[in-house]
Amino acid sequence: MSSLPMIGLTRRTRPSPFFEATRRYGAKAYTVYNHMLMPIWYETPEADYWHLINNVTVWDVAGERQVELTGPDAFTLVRLMTPRNLSKIKTGQCKYVPLVDENGGIINDPVLLKLDEDHFWLSLADSDVLLYAKGLAHGLGLDVNLCEPDVSPLAIQGPRSDEVAANLFGEEIRDLGFFKFRPIDLDDIPLIVARSGWSKQGGFELYLRDGCRGDELWERVMTAGADLDIRPAAPSLMERIEGGLLSYGNDMTLENNPFEIGLDKFCHLDQPFDFLGREALKEIKGRGITQRLMGLVIETSDDQERLPSMTSWWPLSTPAGKPGKVTSTAYSPRLEQQIALGYVPSDYAAPGRQVMVHTPVGERTATVCAMPFVK
């Protein structure tokens, strides 16, 4: 890890409201997400991982920016952008909504929050959905207001998250259902508190609605978790691959359709509402997909070998020479294996099949497997 280059600081890659706290607490590496600096690890990636698995962690995920849609056509615009049928969404619910363009290509895979009848947030992966939505709204003449509001998620993740949340918000927060949210003022810090987060370890996302209060909120969470040994961490590459969580820009891009990545259940092609990409998705479904995102276990030369960080996709090939690619990889501390996600040609996309992966350190055999790796 010591060979990583440095990251430049400039206002263009905006600091989150928690940035000063993340520096103070020793974040060693950052990425840029939606034009915002986002910490990726503190102690080491593996130490952070174990703390997430065993205890509880706090993450600055303010880079998951929101697109806010308000006004008479807000719901119409949301529905136009996703193949998921949203006719029954209720205020206080979160929904995972892959956004697709007219060709069925994935624009982003945000979480939608319904705050009121004419008031929605799209909590984004890393692409400028605000610009896409502005283009669509203007082109279609929709009556909708669009902006990036002053809203910054701070995540509490790990098996002891409920205890931290109960210390912060009272015992009744334990009753909050998965992918449900509530507006809560923590004293006078305005929040939306959701049971959600980008790990499989359980927890909450605190959507801070006043960026000036970032440091204060961070310290409140740290104090509430002090007896539980809460520590700063970040979305974990190891844990999210183990859990089969997909990352936009890594495991899917505009070049991919939802069927290739197993999102069939979010594609309601026969719903009455006419969303973008319906015809394209019907055609893709009719003709069948040519590749599928699968789990992979990559054989290493010995137990000590760790494959390098991925900067480009790694090519893979079937014995017949059909190409695919590895999209994310990490050493799994729980499985003690080099695990990966990748696109495998459809006729080889079945557990147990073997493919060759062309890594920067040489060819490796990999075994196709189902996701998630760890349930």
Added chain:
Amino acid sequence: MSSLPMIGLTRRTRPSPFFEATRRYGAKAYTVYNHMLMPIWYETPEADYWHLINNVTVWDVAGERQVELTGPDAFTLVRLMTPRNLSKIKTGQCKYVPLVDENGGIINDPVLLKLDEDHFWLSLADSDVLLYAKGLAHGLGLDVNLCEPDVSPLAIQGPRSDEVAANLFGEEIRDLGFFKFRPIDLDDIPLIVARSGWSKQGGFELYLRDGCRGDELWERVMTAGADLDIRPAAPSLMERIEGGLLSYGNDMTLENNPFEIGLDKFCHLDQPFDFLGREALKEIKGRGITQRLMGLVIETSDDQERLPSMTSWWPLSTPAGKPGKVTSTAYSPRLEQQIALGYVPSDYAAPGRQVMVHTPVGERTATVCAMPFVK
């Protein structure tokens, strides 16, 4: 500089075709630009700067991604997005085209290249214009194909650029006019060669049209410049502030209009073609702007003081308490002063006026001045 955190590597922040070369040549720090890693300095920011000023440098600016527009409505879509009158643009020309939304807010400030009647590139600053253009095109029902092509600019910048280019392409390249371009195959490496670049020191941008040839092109440029002491460098914060070059995300965002940043000459509000934002820009022009981007010279406590890198805008205020902000700052080695760009309330936006700047290391007096600092 040694206190900068590290940057994480992941496919989401894509490597450019020149990435391996930049690592091999010792790039010490990177940023992320259009979801792509971009080097920002090699030796030190100041050493790189002096080499740009005095000699010649090569820059990986592949992060300046292109949006390609082809098809019958390609030109219509380009014209809809910018207030600049493009009725006379010719094939082989580059034009600086601020893009504005229906409110007159700046979406991006790319350079437009006209490759043919129905074939354009927008060479981007840091925002997903492809998504914006897709939204508009779909909403308006335009017949245009949009993509991010396999095109990656490599810049040669500095007073000895012409010599390097002549070594590469022959003496006739010296005749290429400013903001003109030609398709050139360097042996069989396909390029578009433009006289352009994000510095005031002169030079070329080589738009590589085959990402597989990145390393080869880099080495060809290095060989062509070996006798001229060519060195790797990057867009220079110091040089571009001295020259009054503006950076999207730093000096302007969606919240700004073109008049505030002195782009009046690109706003042809009375052209026959009906672009987005015309009404909004007319209204803004009619009522007058409330702030203006100006140069600033910030007083330091002594000759040795260097102000820290900016991660957030720094507030400024006039003696009457009206607020503004500093958007970019650097120590100018040529002027031996801490220079800056910033928004100053209109009634104080005149050379010689003094304002207070609220830096992270305390209050400093600053003197308003005209741009550029160095002609």
